[in-house]
Amino acid sequence: MSDITKQSLTKLVENIKNKKLSSADVTKAFIERSEKSKELNSYITEDFALALDKAKKFDQKPNLDLKLPGIPMAVKDLFCTKDIKTTAGSKILNNFVPTYESTVTENIWKEGAILLGKLNCDEFAMGSSNETSFFGNVQNPIDKDLVPGGSSGGSASAVAGQLTPITIGTDTGGSIRQPASFTGTVGLKPTYGSCSRYGIVAFASSLDQAGPMAQNVKDCALLQEVISTYDPKDSTSIDFKRNQYSKELNNNIKGKKIGIPKEYRVDGMPKEIEDLWQKGIQYVKDCGAETIDISLPHTSYALPTYYIVAPAEASSNLARYDGVKYGFRANGENLIDMYEKTRSEGFGAEVQRRIMIGTYVLSSGYYDAYYLKAQRVRKLIKNDFDEAYKKVDAILTPSTPSSAFKIGEKTNDPVSMYLNDIFTVPVNLAGLPGISIPAGHDSKGYPLGLQIIGKAFDEQNILNIAYAMEEKIDFKNKITDWWIK
């Protein structure tokens, strides 16, 4: 059984299609491993019994033309799943059972996949270490007491620990790419408007995007192909011609122009990250691509911009949690008192902090100085990328300024936690696609990732570059199963 969970998604699909494995075999294997992996705390809600039923039902009349035939899959608990509790990692949604399904998960089930359970994440996806979850820390399978990154920490941990063959996360400022980098997995943040936001618990609506997290680039391309659809239920969903990303995957990147932005060489960046980046540059050259030095002059303004735009949108989105129609309610002497106590007891510290920042920057007298200013700088950041893409086809950067850190190491210093997303945030602000692939290890043996940023709607191109690099890098994740007794 243990060998089933080691197989890639692509291999599992092939084995089910060739009838070498049944959906029940595969589902059972992932359930058994998940059962033995409670210490990772990757799951918030397990749905194992129902998953096995569905797998057996699939096997009775298997439709092998589907893209994910009978494949079990756990998803981030930010996606609404009909009749299955959806918490967003928050106490305030601790007992919320959606009456509808998110479009992204609906797309997955339509292609034959089976829900294993809902994965842990930072509360309302606000965090970079999965430590803000109401349901507790998640362990990184790489090493004990190491954060898996965040906010899609449970997702990253579950893929790296082989509790699910593949998963979906969401990325508002780096929440797919940073945990992918911390766990030695592949994570794609698609172009804004590529995957529907319908049924995803909203954090910052102009930045949020769902995307695949996988063991390799091909698996990632396959899931992207399934989840990226035009959806009239999301007014910012974009109707463009989508590729068959996995079928069109091509490692020939000869002649591609790859930009190397000098502003990503930040002060205090460890030498190991710089070395990794140089190695990455060599890899793309070895693949026949050309690297070009470019400038993205407003890079250092991206994080301050993000910490105005995202909290502002969050404070507005989270106004709906008032204890009236769903979720947690604290008793109060009157209606206002009930609201205030519900939100004070229902939200965790980081979420309250961000609501406060957002409320402040939107409040009368400060709107122009902060929110409007940030939107203007956001335009400059996007212009930087537009200029760069006149010269290059894609951009190569490190994914994060460090490898995974210890649980508790950064919880008392919000700004140092925010700095984790320094290389990923500009991509969200500009609405571009970005992929993180594992590219090496630091001296402690922890994985490090490289990020490839593409033009809008050019997912195929960055997947191809990632695919070519993956072959050269030949990364092996060092997972010892330390948590399995």
Next chain:
Amino acid sequence: MSIDLKTIKHISKLSRISVDEKKAEKLAGDLNSIFEFIEKLNELKTDNVEPLTSVAETTLKLRPDKVKSNNIREQIVKNSPQDNEDYFVVPKVIE
């Protein structure tokens, strides 16, 4: 600039989150360090820059206004912390 306790109390009222003295002090410290970091934006002159409100360069599509939902009133009310048959219940608002 610095965010004082009075401002914290004001924001907490606007955001409908109750804070006691201890929490207010912690928040003031956190917010000040975050705003110190945000102030970096003032280095930039942006008067002539158009604000970016959405990266999705798309015009909103129109659709017929049709009811698509099924009758799910019961499931919806079931999610409420306190209900009385078909109603959501809140503390008394009219004396």
